[in-house]
Amino acid sequence: MSQSFNQNYQYKPKKNLSVREVVDGISKADPQILSKAITMLESKKTTDRLLIYDAMAEIPKSKNRSFRIGITGSPGVGKSTFIESFGKYLSQHDISLAVLAVDPSSKLNGGSILGDKTRMEDLSSMPNIFIRPSPSKGHLGGAGEQSYDSILLCEKAGFDVILFETVGVGQSETHVKHLVDFFLLLVLAGAGDELQGIKRGIMELADAILVTKADGENLEKAKVSKNNYENATHLFPNKENSWITKVATCSSIENKGIESIWDILKKFQKHNTINGWIEKNRVNQDVFWFHEKLNQFIQNDFYSRIGILEELQELEEKVKNKQIDPFKAAKQLFNNESKK
Amino acid sequence: MSQSFNQNYQYKPKKNLSVREVVDGISKADPQILSKAITMLESKKTTDRLLIYDAMAEIPKSKNRSFRIGITGSPGVGKSTFIESFGKYLSQHDISLAVLAVDPSSKLNGGSILGDKTRMEDLSSMPNIFIRPSPSKGHLGGAGEQSYDSILLCEKAGFDVILFETVGVGQSETHVKHLVDFFLLLVLAGAGDELQGIKRGIMELADAILVTKADGENLEKAKVSKNNYENATHLFPNKENSWITKVATCSSIENKGIESIWDILKKFQKHNTINGWIEKNRVNQDVFWFHEKLNQFIQNDFYSRIGILEELQELEEKVKNKQIDPFKAAKQLFNNESKK
Numbered sequence: 001m002s003q004s005f006n007q008n009y010q011y012k013p014k015k016n017l018s019v020r021e022v023v024d025g026i027s028k029a030d031p032q033i034l035s036k037a038i039t040m041l042e043s044k045k046t047t048d049r050l051l052i053y054d055a056m057a058e059i060p061k062s063k064n065r066s067f068r069i070g071i072t073g074s075p076g077v078g079k080s081t082f083i084e085s086f087g088k089y090l091s092q093h094d095i096s097l098a099v100l101a102v103d104p105s106s107k108l109n110g111g112s113i114l115g116d117k118t119r120m121e122d123l124s125s126m127p128n129i130f131i132r133p134s135p136s137k138g139h140l141g142g143a144g145e146q147s148y149d150s151i152l153l154c155e156k157a158g159f160d161v162i163l164f165e166t167v168g169v170g171q172s173e174t175h176v177k178h179l180v181d182f183f184l185l186l187v188l189a190g191a192g193d194e195l196q197g198i199k200r201g202i203m204e205l206a207d208a209i210l211v212t213k214a215d216g217e218n219l220e221k222a223k224v225s226k227n228n229y230e231n232a233t234h235l236f237p238n239k240e241n242s243w244i245t246k247v248a249t250c251s252s253i254e255n256k257g258i259e260s261i262w263d264i265l266k267k268f269q270k271h272n273t274i275n276g277w278i279e280k281n282r283v284n285q286d287v288f289w290f291h292e293k294l295n296q297f298i299q300n301d302f303y304s305r306i307g308i309l310e311e312l313q314e315l316e317e318k319v320k321n322k323q324i325d326p327f328k329a330a331k332q333l334f335n336n337e338s339k340k
Numbered sequence: 341m342s343q344s345f346n347q348n349y350q351y352k353p354k355k356n357l358s359v360r361e362v363v364d365g366i367s368k369a370d371p372q373i374l375s376k377a378i379t380m381l382e383s384k385k386t387t388d389r390l391l392i393y394d395a396m397a398e399i400p401k402s403k404n405r406s407f408r409i410g411i412t413g414s415p416g417v418g419k420s421t422f423i424e425s426f427g428k429y430l431s432q433h434d435i436s437l438a439v440l441a442v443d444p445s446s447k448l449n450g451g452s453i454l455g456d457k458t459r460m461e462d463l464s465s466m467p468n469i470f471i472r473p474s475p476s477k478g479h480l481g482g483a484g485e486q487s488y489d490s491i492l493l494c495e496k497a498g499f500d501v502i503l504f505e506t507v508g509v510g511q512s513e514t515h516v517k518h519l520v521d522f523f524l525l526l527v528l529a530g531a532g533d534e535l536q537g538i539k540r541g542i543m544e545l546a547d548a549i550l551v552t553k554a555d556g557e558n559l560e561k562a563k564v565s566k567n568n569y570e571n572a573t574h575l576f577p578n579k580e581n582s583w584i585t586k587v588a589t590c591s592s593i594e595n596k597g598i599e600s601i602w603d604i605l606k607k608f609q610k611h612n613t614i615n616g617w618i619e620k621n622r623v624n625q626d627v628f629w630f631h632e633k634l635n636q637f638i639q640n641d642f643y644s645r646i647g648i649l650e651e652l653q654e655l656e657e658k659v660k661n662k663q664i665d666p667f668k669a670a671k672q673l674f675n676n677e678s679k680k
Contacts, residue, residue, distance in 0.1 A: 316627055326629045
């Protein structure tokens, strides 16, 4: 499953794949086919997406179930560095990993762009590691269902672990619960800032909070942070699966704490496989995306009509200039289109 | 504008109003017509809603602009008691007020139901006060656009202040910014729990945080809380209108602090009328609801087709039982319906 970063890094394949090529490629976990298939899922053309859906329905279920992990954190928290250390650890232990990462070049607040890219390149050359960066708009920026499809595609390709990175801005994190089994929140240690930078709701969603950069001068601060977060977790509302949010520290530079986070992950997986929650949660996610997709089909059908965007634009201007009420405008546009 | 609570409290008018009756009634600020019109906005029947939209387009713009205030807070924080004191204060100062309240009988976590009702009844008998409780599902529980329409209707009726109460559960508070000019958050004083119960994102949305029940034994705690919140507000991201979140205390029992919150509200209104933000914000809200309404029309049109709910149910079951992929199911339902 090893391949170079550059192969994954191409968003626009020269030619589209056929259903047969996708089915064969994914079944063999061919990284180039997988990457191209994700590109087609991210395509604006409905036909591209439908081809992949057709293929996915034909690919037999993978024997083993992937462990789907969502990862988020503020810019500068060290997400890329963590993913690198985590990926290396898994690779060394012969555990295959697919990383659905945010394209560093499209990050709005992106730290060291070249640094990120080099690290990812380094990781992607290791055995059993697949990395697919996506433009950040593809990551729940209004196109959440493609993210779910990409995860399912990676699962069909048989990866043991799927790591889904979200951009730590706005509402996207709350959507992540519809995508993954486990939600990992990376935070920076800091005197008193624990509760400042991170939205409370995000913390409550987390299955584990990982205090990064717990090394050198930062070590003591990180330990204090860990304690504070642990105290805070006791006040969180109970989770349906009775899992209590775990808190840990790590240092990607000193390569410390990676094993303990993997232990937490394995413990979670065991706990929630036995009690049936992972299965139940996935069924709920499937139902959620069924409805989302249906709404997407309905809306696409409407908004792809000829001339509609111009009419929409025109009415929006009228609403802005108070020439028409918002509901009158909506009704007018809808009635005009329905008559066509 | 005075009327009894019981008149407002009827959700199902015996017969529907005509466009003419709505136009005349709202123009005269007739509380019974206003209440019935809101009932029709909350109706499941599209024709009821469209009738009100038609009427609204005919009602001439009110001379004065209403000040639209959203109010939220956890159950038990004293929302009803605050609304009562605030309403009495406004009534005494000859300022008319429309309260779009959550129906206490439908509150999931509702404190003293009878107490709430009695207080509201008391207030609704005062001059210039209109109170309209809605079932909580009507308050942004998937039906946000009706809330906006109700606010616009109250504005057309010429109220000086419109108070929109949200249920303090889940995501609804973040939607409130699409509805109002000012967002007031009520909080309880408590040792160290300031940042625990309330989602950070909600705090950042607030234009003012009001620590309630600042009386008796609680007074000192409330003062400490006020200081803590004030410190926290300095770390909030800057608001577009350059307004800095204000913090105040109040005691509805001792009737203290109501005047100072009204001063804050007036200061905000002046500040943001001069800089043009209120106007700009309302234009953005109009555009937002234009798109929301259009999507609602599109979806209603699809989901109101004959037999569709049965088909939806059937496919959802198949998704649950893993007999079909979520995207295949969505595609199948959409294609079946499109062919009809």
